[in-house]
Amino acid sequence: MDRFWRSTWSAKLVTRSWTWPAIIVTIGVALRAYRLAHTDLWYDESFTAWMVTLPILDMLRATAGDVHPPLWYIITKSTSTLLGSSEAALRLPSLLLGCNNLWLFYEIGLSLGLSRKTNLLALGLLAVSPFQIYYSQEARMYQLLQFGVLVTLLAILRRQWILFTLGGLLLLYTHNLGFLYLVTLDIVAFLVTLHDIRGPDQGPGREGSFGIMSPLALANEFIFWGFLPWGAVLLGQSANMGAGYWIQRVTFGEVLSTLTMLYWFKTPALATYHITFLTIGLTIFALWWSGYQIWKGQDKQMLTILLLTFIAPQAIAFLASQIWRPIYLYRPLIGVMPSLCWLVAYALNSQKRRLGAALVGLPLLALTLGSYYFDQDVQRLSVSTYTEMIRQQAQPGDVIFHANAGSYVLFHYYLPDMDNVVFRQENSLYDGLSDKTKEAMGMEQVTIEDLVIRSRRVWLIHAVNPTTSDYEEQTMESLLQTYPSRRIVTIESNELADVTIWLLDIGGAS
């Protein structure tokens, strides 16, 4: 690898400081923009699509009844006012943020004091990461969350406390788990400031210089007051989060599987074990190597910051899930990924056999990237195939009846002109949306009695997953037994979750 860097043509390129970062960022941008709107929206994204169509007050009310803060919806609402609500338009803010994060990442790497080669390697890892690409093509807030982490970290490194305040507020208003990063970055800011007081290699601190902490304290105070209005709403939301139906219990295996997702997102089934094994190995190696360097007194401050920002958010989420309620989920952990890339690049760049490492890694990268773009098992469900089928076979007066809100939100995006209604559940949390949110969104909830008098022909969409309530399953079963029905199609998204579309002949009022 050293020979590669030293060869004449590359030496010329390396001397120009912008050439390599520009090439890598361009590759990253191309990978993020390629096939941006190729896959259909999935549930979470279609929820965004619905929210941005609501008037601002209804949107805020619907958000207050759900599990996320409002900033992402406000941003997407303003962009969709200009660009419309096609898949590409809804995903555009994430794409721009994802590309911008690459550049920001490189800047921070330089401020951290990483060597140029290490920083370029880290940038390369971030640029080609399927996980990063996936969330740059998702109409959700995760790239914004990562942007918040990067901005706040940059603010600490440059001691810009107003930027720190803004970054902290951005984190909290983007995602409820933004507090994981705020707590971590506060610890980093405290350590960095403490280091400033003591001064590099000057031994014990100067008397009374703790006043240097006051900007940090003031920044936190501003963040507190700035977040207070939404903080009150958050107390209500935590009741919804408590249901946590989409968050699995946390075990050691869950932590390891989340780690694999952070690199590759979903791996092709064929190579899952190999990729996981290599990923876990690489991460342990990177952590061990940086720990070993700290122990030797090498790059101590930088590596401490990286280890802290990689481990602390996960550790807090893990502990909170054990003693409080499940909050450990891979998506919001996107904010630890920059540190992970720096740590891995640091460890790899210190080794002799970098070419060997590249030879092992590249085929797997090609495999996962290829499957990201072309393998349907790894991609989002292609729901428009089925909604188009319904559109073609539908007759005037048909009703689309959803057993739960999951399919309602998604089908509403692809069939907005048809009569969509949702089954009124016993307990609204069973289908993931509170009554308050459903009301603000203007979702029409019906009982079976309402449905029967409404239409002759009913398309029943029954999406089931492991947390589907027994009440819902029983009601749908008895509905199917009472009226003549025809199963149109069953779409399996995995071995435990599937969607079945039925056509029911109710012969109702008309």
Place this chain on the structure above:
Amino acid sequence: MTRYQSWLTLLAQRDRIMVNLFLLAIMALAYYLLLVRGNKMWGRVALIGGGIVFYGSLLAFYLVS
């Protein structure tokens, strides 16, 4: 068995696999540190052998599936 119970079983299975992969990775790391970084000749043997096992088993998976 309800869908929820099968889900839990599936998660437990995956957990076991993950922990095994973790132990395997630790062993591979020890192997790397001892042989590859410690001794040039055995390091080569270890790297090539490891490569054959890694990509060989991937190929075997592909042929079987």
